[in-house]
Amino acid sequence: MLRSWLGSGILRSLRVQRLNPLLPLARNARFSTAPNRYLQPPGSSADRVPLRKQLKQEAKALRSHKKQRKEDEEASRQEWELTVGLEIHAQLDTEAKLFSRAATSTSDVPNYNVALFDLAFPGSQPEFQIATLLPALRAAISLNCEIQPVSRFDRKHYFYQDQPAGYQITQYYEPFARNGYVDLFGYDGIAPEDGDRVRIDIKQLQLEQDTAKSQEYPPSTQLLDFNRVSHPLIEIITMPQIHTPATAAACVRKLQAIVQSCGAVTTGMEMGGLRVDVNVSVRRRDEAAGKHQYNGISGLGQRTEIKNLSSFKAVEDAIIAEKNRQIAVLESGGVVEGETRGWTIGSTETRRLRGKEGEVDYRYMPDPDIPPLVIGQDLLSSLNSTLPISPDSLITLLVGEEHRLSIDDAKPLIDLDNGARLEYYHDVVDALRILQEDQDARTRAGLGRVAGNWVLHELGGLLTKTEREWDAEIVPAESLAHLIDQLQRKRITGPTAKQVLATIFDGDRRSVSEILEEENLLLRPLSREEYVALAESVIALNPQMIEQIRSKNHLGKLGWFVGQMMRAGEKGRVEALKAEEILRELILGSGAV
Template sequence: MPPAIPALRGTRPLKLRSPSHWICPSCFNRAARSLTSATEPSSGLPAAATLAFANQTLERKKDTESKGTDRKWEVTVGLEIHAQLNAKRKLFSYAATSFNAPPNSRVAPFDAAIPGIQPKLNLPTILPALRAAVALECRINRRSTFDRKHYFYKDQPNGYQITQFYHPFASDGRLVLNELDGLGVSESVEIGIKQVQMEQDTAKSIFQPSTSPGTPSRTLIDYNRAGSALVEIITTPSLKSSKHAAACLRKIQSILKASNAAVDGMEKGGIRCDVNVSIQQKGVPGLGQRVEIKNLNSIKAVQESIDAEVKRQILVRENGGEIQGETRGWDAVKGQSKKLRDKEGEVDYRYMPDAELAPLIIDESLIEHIKSTLPPLPDQILTELMNEPFSLTLKDARTMVDLDDGARVNYYKGIYDNLSKRLGSKSASKHLGKLVGNWTLHELGGRLSSNFIAWSDNPIRATQMADLLYNLQDGSLTAANAKQVLDILIDSKNPKITVAEVMVEHDLATESTSGEDSELIKLASGIIAEYPNKAELVRSKKKPNLKNFFIGNLMKATGGKVNVQVCKEVIEKIFSA
């Protein structure tokens, strides 16, 4: 059995004996060699063409003409995903991490760039980062280092960000997209993970517009987020469509949640994404000039921004222009991007090793510990839910996994296990898993949503739900009355109330009767007599399915207390007489 927390350490801090000990010419040479081609000249695109494209994007119309031109171009997309790690403390300071604390209440001196304060790596922050990298099938590098990425902005108090540019702690991972991710039945796409690196988050800028004439607008800075531990996941440029990019992002997000690596998903601001998009004529070797779209905060925004950028680049190229290497921002309301600045290169950021931080050495036993204790990942859970004994559809299994960070899966399994033990041999049926899934997702989930109750505040215990479905299965409750019991349990918000108590108090238990009951036959005959035209269509066998109409009305007439099978038996007997 691996040790609880195996060795993970930083080597002794290095002393800067000479200017070239850490900051050496070779650092800049490596950066220079990795530079892409020089920025291409501006497009020179006519203003009328630009306006035409803007109008097309705003109106969101399908451009049949551009559909034909798309066949000439090959799209290449790469993702840079930033996720806040599930850590109690910041990466290089003792300050606690928080999403909802009052502004500037979680700030240590290092986070605010107080002169003379040095960073100190919080080793526990490495654990969720390692879980993420292992889940993405990355190679964990035993030795990694931290670098400074220099740029000046109001939300970056140090004037640089500590990251891992030269030697990240993980690299060379992979991700496979398939039918489970919404692709076609025989479609499979492998995405490379170039590297996974740790870095600091920035502060949060809060813009306040002018409230009255003569009063200037202003930007406030909240340093609570500054210095929080992030993991940046960089894919290779191997995505060929916005659909694949969205599926890739969705899968990475679910893996980060399942492995307990990230705090929250995109919907809560815990994950942000940048996309790099380029086009190239088919048959021409190499990649086109890439354009980066920054700070996308939803999967929908990622997909829409890629589609819009591809159309923009095609329009530029087909009007004789050239694509500029630039960074753009996405306007979700207008459905278009706008230029923020020219694209920076490695030299612009002046990457250099951080002399105040020692290399990080990760022991092999820690890697084995992470692998052996990693929770089940989304594909494993999906496959389990779709196979026996649960036998859920892909759609229901996918919904179950995606909702509530896996809490609904555990709830579902708790109900199924309880119910299958009580039913014994009767539980050996695909119907049971689907029944529990339907009541967990649709009946209970729908009622909670309509009552604005979060899943975390679900008032129905798994044992109560299992008891309800047991009574439904053994015929003590009809489906209609089982739904009434569920409504009453939700409204009561009393976790101690039992299904049996509700059934007795509200007189909802199924009446013991059979298809031979004379009173039930008399009631059914009266219902059939009320609808002579429909009855004739059943007798003439023109519309035999109209029997269901009479069965439903008979159940309604009994107040839902007679089992549907008994009602069906009575109606069948009358029509066959």
């Protein structure tokens, strides 16, 4: 009897049931009302559930349980309001450090570009490098800030091995720029619940020096590279006006795009040139104004700071994790502590680094060794007149009448490859417009959209497929423009154009004209009689599909027939539009496309 029960899988079912308490959720009513079904003899197969089906029921129950838990958590979250403020540290694009003449290159041998002041040698004095102010001012103007005619430097005291003086020189009380703002739109990736547009106010921009770069070697060794000490930074401090994690990440992304477009910074987050601290707090939506205050806004919950986030995803994920942690603490009757916390990529929780009572911890004081910074109006006027176009203005230009791109195409053109892809696109459009000077105004008006499609999707697709980095010389802009010109003039078909693009992409250095002529790829149009004969041949092979098109109006199947005609015909000679026109005439009795 025991052997037959083992063979029937009943004991295996019992084992699964004992190990997984969620299994009862998966039973339907017929089984849940039969508690003794496992004790029936093996012959009662109608009352047994096969192991495979049982495991499927178990998995379904587990998914349902997780979904319900997620819905319950989300309902709980609706009771709480999240508030986020950002502190963004960006390395300025300068040759010298902020308070010494040492070079800012961080790619040299460790501790090579270091002045005595960078190491806090006794008796060394700071020497403010005026050139470092120019990129900082470009960033401030681009962020709509009010430039202060007089600003001053302060000492921010804390002890850590990456800061040799025991304090960091920054601008806390009297920064060089205040009261700016950044506008975020739907195409920037803000959360849907935030609407189509969000304006985030910027409290201030301040100059400050960077710290040394630390390299840990567990268990107890830590090496310091002082090449980075005193590299000039700007710190961008936003007001706590962000209420969704996605919008916080979008704000960082937008701020990076702005300071990059105006030539203020070296690199973005992906290369370590920009780091973010986020301040997070929560409070019940229906609760009276709280007692805490941050950047002049009162009634907020107790905030915590998450330090040194190095990617847009890390910003969003860390905010979500900290929001959930604070809510769980408050719902359990606990108190959120003001502290500094850390985040590790791939984690689901933030971790405590140290306690923090407030700005008083740093014992800010005016730096007695650095004179006030005076900024003249003539300098601001000169910088204003030489600033490049802003990302938002570029979007407006690209989607306007001159280029007619979609938002989905315009945004990547601006964001990709630090502007190199956009510059390449403009080169293609300029060359194409010269080649198409003899065409009518309507054709010329659509050239920007056509060029955008080839730059982003056709050429971009080849880059993605081969995992190659962007290089404008892979397919010279003039070559792509010539290829598009041949396609626009209907001298080649679309598939032929893609074939030639791939040929050039793979390293063929012949001109487009040489490739087309030597490979016999120029279009030799078919006559009407040839189109009809080709269409009739593919129609005769598929009578059932023809009947579906005629009786059920399945016009989508016409595209399949067009493809069959292009495969059956001589390569590069069948034009899709003409093929569809003939098919419609033969199948539907209409020549309208």
